[in-house]
Amino acid sequence: MKAPISWLREYVDVPVEAEQLGQDLTKVGLELGGLERVGDDVVLDFEVTTNRVDCMNVVGLARETAVRYGKPLRRPAADVAESGAPASEVLSVAIDAPDLCPYFAARVLEVKIGPSPDWLRARLEAVGVRAINNLVDLTNYVMLETGQPSHAFDLERLPAPGLRARWAKPGEKLRTLDGVERELSAKNGLVAASDGTPLALAGVMGGGDSEVHDGTRLIALEAAYWNPLATRRSARSHSLHTEASHRFERGADPAATRFALDRIAHLVVKLGIGSVRPGIVTAGAIPAARHVVYHPQRTNRLLGVRVPEGEHRRVLVGLGFGVEGGGGSWGVSVPTWRGDVGSEIDVVEEVARHFGVDNVPATTPPASRPGRLRDDARFARRVRELLAGAGLHEVISLSMVSDAAQRGVADARVRLANPLSEEGDALRASVAFPGLVQALQLNQRQGRRDVRLFEVGAAFLPAADGGRPREVRRVALLVSGPDPQARWSGRREGADFAELKGLVDGLVESLGAPAPTWEAEGAPGFLHPGQSARLRLGDAAIGWAGALHPDVAAGFDLRDAACLAELDLAPLLAARAAVRFAPLPKFPAVSRDLSVVCPPGLSAAGLESIIRGAAGPTLRHVAFVDRYAGPQVKAGHVSLTLSLRFSDPDRTLVGDEVQRALEAAVQALAAAGAEVRGVA
């Protein structure tokens, strides 16, 4: 809301300069959004919150100013010198829809249309309103001054000499002032002529057919109180937002209707634009003032400071509230322009605003219990630290993804009813796919090869009962391109399944959860069928990992292969075992290396299980240390080197025992078709 300080000064003595006024009103809730010098005037632009439509006008701002500085408020002159035949002889008004319009008022003016005087044009232009003609300018001027929109009809162009407020019938049509022919619905309120012809979209915009023009001589000037919700729905149904609808939607002042009519009439006479027919024709009634019981002590308790009794009274009276009674319980009547005040707490806020938050001493409430980060939040922090420490960068990507892109992720997905675009028409069913793959694509397009990313966040899965979707906290990771650490070690190969698996297993181990089982079957279809796994912890599937399917990678136009994984966090958190100290071994361990040529179909996990079964309990530890597939071994076979460690907690093992265990393992391996190439 723009207000020239010269205009404000007409209604209140402002004891400070414009800048200071802006700062002071900002503190009481009218934030200064801008300040502009226009000639020797200063235009202040206030950001008025939605509840304070009473400050969408100069008088309202002057009232706040008056209370702020303890100055009296002067009302605009509105005495009217009437002449001629009574207005009621040429105009009648009626309300057909009290739920739309509780009060409707009009005056009849005889005018000569022409340009406005310079001062009026200048003032309108200073606040960004285009001058049109003297009468329309006056209605705009008084709206800016009092907050009451009014509308001037050319009385002689009305199809019938009466105005009525009613709901539109579906299918009715109205050409509004902006030249648009609008089809109306039952949501639209109308000002209609008494014969039913639609004249204006009530509280929103006038109609073109009854518009004031250069030759207009007789005016029906209407000012009504339109229901806020009705106005809002009506304006929205036509995607309209006007100065009038903005005010009515937020609750205009029903009593300002008559005052605005009088003020315009006063100015019509004063400026020599014309004359005013005696009387205001009205229908309906101005709603009675609301009453609220107010306990000053409630304000004092809520603020934590004793506000003097006189201050409560000064603020309320200054803002236009009626105050009766005294002691602990006051009867307060709410001014008609304060539609936002309906309960005691609203009154408390008024006193608090003008008493001033600066006058409330700062305290801190004592904590009744210790603060707490929940286990799952602490766990997520640990996940982030570990993965960042392992060389991955955290990303946060939008939860909205293209549903088409995640078709392979889940059968049932959560779709948005009103997406911004097809690119984000569903909630992600996976954190890793397609989110992290798209992130890889973006970075590769910038010429980046080594890309290692992770994200911790929710995947959204439809609930079986159609209720709120399940939000499953997951960690997703993606590795692609050459290992940045390979620079000095001579390793040049790109990210592969082994790197991914190392990261996943290392993460899970560091989190204190048992190692997940990697199953070659059951991974999602967007992964390479031969380089992917479903991960299990006990009986529960907790995620998947693998290389991106080459066809999918081609679809993303990826330069390097990518490996990605996704794990549920909750089962990992739940599976963490308490750490128990194990006594250090008293007796030395014996280590042996075993080289085995594995036939096709025997997995590393199978191999380990054969060796452990045959070697018995003294075999404490098995590690895979090397892998070779190439010309030295038969096609389809793989040579694996394992490091075996034997020990016994109660004694030193003798060489024979280890030898016997090894031989048992070698025999069992041979039975499974695995040839032992060497023992060292």
Added chain:
Amino acid sequence: MADDPTRQLEERARAARAEFDAAVSAATDAAALQALRDRFVGRKAGLVTALMKDLGQLPAEARKAAGASLNALKQAIEGALEERQAALAAGEREARLQAERVDVTLPGRPIPQGGRHPLTTVREDLEDIFVAMGYEVYDGPEVEDDYHCFEALNMPADHPARDMQDTFYLEGPGGLLLRTHTSATQIRYMVENERPPEVRIICPGKVYRRDDDITHSPMFQQIEGLVVGKGITLGDLKGTIEVFLHRLFGPQYPVRFRHSYFPYTEPSVEADLGCINCGGSGCRICKQTGWLEILGSGMVNPAVFEAVNRRLGRNAYDPEQVTGFAFGLGIDRVAMLRYGIDHIRLLYQSDLRFLEQFPR
């Protein structure tokens, strides 16, 4: 006189000494030194050893002095040999160290360099500050319903304040939506709270608005705080926010409160922080005001307690008995201010050129 055995022995000793002195400085490795040792003090064929054997041929009165002299010679030779050996070893070590010299300006073998997202860093800083002040961190769902997101927050259908929060809705019945603010989570907590009416929580998380322009992201992050109890005052709100902002940004920045409007708090106040970019003199970041809008807050509107009580079917939060304050701020905004990030969308684009700028 020429065949005086004493003189002869002295002569041979002098010759041996002269020969040794010439040879020892010419020896450049351990083998040469061993050869010298064998030639002069070797047990079998050493020259000095031989001289000592010949001592017996001397007259008894000369034997003692000659013996002492030969012993001194032997010790001198052995001492010189050891000295020479030490010098050679030192030279070898020096040469080896020189050979092992590396170029210290060559880069090291890199250790993995990942990083947390700057929003994570800021969020955890915020959480830590409030946990230290006795707050519980509460994490609510991102998909909400109308009751939690609007209705219970005193924003019934058609409330003008809803215009500011254009909402994403899910397909299907039930009117489910993506929460437009973390305030929804304070309602969820109050409804689920096991120890009403005592509340002291913060709720960080993602929120969603149907905004699509350069200065907005359809997803961003907020943190909501709620304190409810007997005798909670606006003074408590002020003090809490001052402490929090000073811990987050530093005590040198002033905090300003001004009245504002939110449907779910009354009175409502916004907190501004003296501009951390210009120190208050006015700049582009603070739109020349010297102040940064940082946080919205207020005393919980009794209508909110009443809405929660209706849902609970009991007067768990009696507005006549308890009061509270709530506040909310944008995690994105704090991160953008702290790091000088000028576009919110950078936060959600997963661009390594951006992410790598933030130490973990």
